[in-house]
Amino acid sequence: MSKKITLEQKVLSRNDILAAELRKLFNEEQVAVMNMVSSPGSGKTSLLEKTLGSLSQNLSIGVIEGDIQTDNDAVRIAKTGVPVYQIQTGGACHLEAEMIRRALVNFDLKSTDLLIIENVGNLVCPSAFDLGEGLRVAVISTTEGDDKPLKYPAMFRSADVMVINKMDLLPYTDFDVQKVTRNAMSLNPEIQILKTSCRTGEGLNEWANFVKNFAHLIVSGV
Amino acid sequence: MHELSIAIEILDIVEREAAKHGAAVVRRVNLRVGDLSGVETESLAFSFDAVKGEKDLTRDTILSIERLPVKIRCTPCDEVFHGAGHMVVCPQCEGFDTQLLQGEELEIEDIIID
Numbered sequence: 078m079s080k081k082i083t084l085e086q087k088v089l090s091r092n093d094i095l096a097a098e099l100r101k102l103f104n105e106e107q108v109a110v111m112n113m114v115s116s117p118g119s120g121k122t123s124l125l126e127k128t129l130g131s132l133s134q135n136l137s138i139g140v141i142e143g144d145i146q147t148d149n150d151a152v153r154i155a156k157t158g159v160p161v162y163q164i165q166t167g168g169a170c171h172l173e174a175e176m177i178r179r180a181l182v183n184f185d186l187k188s189t190d191l192l193i194i195e196n197v198g199n200l201v202c203p204s205a206f207d208l209g210e211g212l213r214v215a216v217i218s219t220t221e222g223d224d225k226p227l228k229y230p231a232m233f234r235s236a237d238v239m240v241i242n243k244m245d246l247l248p249y250t251d252f253d254v255q256k257v258t259r260n261a262m263s264l265n266p267e268i269q270i271l272k273t274s275c276r277t278g279e280g281l282n283e284w285a286n287f288v289k290n291f292a293h294l295i296v297s298g299v
Numbered sequence: 300m301h302e303l304s305i306a307i308e309i310l311d312i313v314e315r316e317a318a319k320h321g322a323a324v325v326r327r328v329n330l331r332v333g334d335l336s337g338v339e340t341e342s343l344a345f346s347f348d349a350v351k352g353e354k355d356l357t358r359d360t361i362l363s364i365e366r367l368p369v370k371i372r373c374t375p376c377d378e379v380f381h382g383a384g385h386m387v388v389c390p391q392c393e394g395f396d397t398q399l400l401q402g403e404e405l406e407i408e409d410i411i412i413d
Contacts, residue, residue, distance in 0.1 A: 079326055082316055083409045088330075090304040205301045205337045230385035231337045263388035266395035 092206050095174040099209025106186040109295035110194065111288065112208050114232060115216035116225075117198030120242040122150045123275040124216065125193065128285045129157040136190040136292050141180050143172040143197045150195065160184065171202035174209060191292040200229040212291050218243040219250050223257035226264055233261050238269040240284065245274040302339060305405070306346035310357065313410055317356055322412035325360045329411075333367045333404040335385060340364050365408075370401035 089097075103110050113121045125140065132138060140161040142150045151163035162183040164176050177194065184192065194210065196203045215236035217225055220243055226233035233239065239261050241254060254272070261268050271287060273280035309328065317325050332338050344362055351357040369382030373389035374396045380389060387397050 079411050079413050080320070080322075081409050081411050082320055084312070084316060084407045085409075086312060087406045088305055088308050088312065090301045090308055092301060092304060227384075231335075234335065234385060262395050263386045266387065266397065 092174050095178065096207035096209040099174055099177060100211075102186075103192075103209055103211070104295075106189075107296050108186050108189050108192050109212070109292040110192045110208070110210040111212045111214060111291065112194045112196060112203075112210035113214045113216060114196045114200070114203045114236070115198060115218075116200050116221060119198070119216040119218040119221070120273075120275055121195050121198070121216050122153055124240065124242060124273060124281075124284065125195065126153055126157060127275050127278075127281055128288070129154070129159045131285050132191070132288060133157070133159055135289060136296075137188055138191045138193065139184040139189050141172075141177065141192065141194045143176070143195060145170070145197060166197060170197055170199045171206050172196050172208060173206050177208050190296045191288070200225070200232045204229070204231040204235050211295055212237050214238050214240060216240045216242050217257065219247045219252040219254075221252070223251075223253045224260060226257065226260040230264050233268065234264045236265065236268060238271060238287070241270065241272045243274060243276075244272050244279050245276045301337075302342040303346040303350070305338060306343060306350050309347065309362070309407065310350055312407060313360070314356065316410060317412055320412060322356070324355065324413040325357050325410055326413060327361045327363055327411040329363050329365070329408040331365050331367055331404045331406050331408050333402040334369050335399075335402040336405045338405055340366060367401050367404055369399070371397040372400055373397050 115121050138159050140154050140159055142163045144150055145166050145168060148163040151161045154161040162180050164180055194208055213236045215232055258270050271280060271284050273284050313325055313328055347362045351360055371382050371387050372379050375394055376389055376391050387399055388395055389397055
């Protein structure tokens, strides 16, 4: 006789389990952790280059760079004076919680306020891999399509904030800021929107303040 | 993407429960997967077949996957709607003041054992 066993049990992937452990560790150590995701070339590294200087006046920061190959981005970040560690995934199209756990030996979490993870440029796979972060930032640029949130819904659904970068190029493209905002909100009504240009400096103060507020919220334990 | 590790986790849970209830064979696993869970049905089914192995307990186990579409309640309209695709915007008033009722599930509902 067959028997039915009712479970109604949630299934977590191994990555989810490890990410939950990391999140607990970050909370205990009072480290604010931010995971930056975007297509290749949206300007994640440039945003960091432009704002790490002012952010590190008030905060002790560490950066983890994720790329398939090269340490080019880590070299760029190191010039700002902020400690940086490069993960080369060797082919994997995203970072996983286990890679972050291994990278943590390169940082002193006790003295770190803000850990910034720059994910591999890819709007698909990173969305499925929680890294234990407290804030997920999706960067989109005005040279991309304003329907990108609808094409990559999982990414924009899981993001807390969408940064629209390369605002200086807006007059030369068909990108519609209102449309992209509406598209992102139709997936994620709570998503916050920031607009920046690393060329003209537009919105960089707002971006830096946003990151600062996030970090202070965690570090002060509010 | 991450379907393989989810399949391994499902198999772990199933084997634990089977041992608890002294099952010789697991006939079926009924899984509920929401459209917003980020899990791809075919890839999960493929992964499960790959990891269930040749053990007598799970060799013939069927993984049955029920997809759950997005369901939202619009606060101003006070009505329940199916979201279009991944969207949680109200199809009637096009407003964003909605609550998600269904769509993020990834759970084992029950297992059938012998």
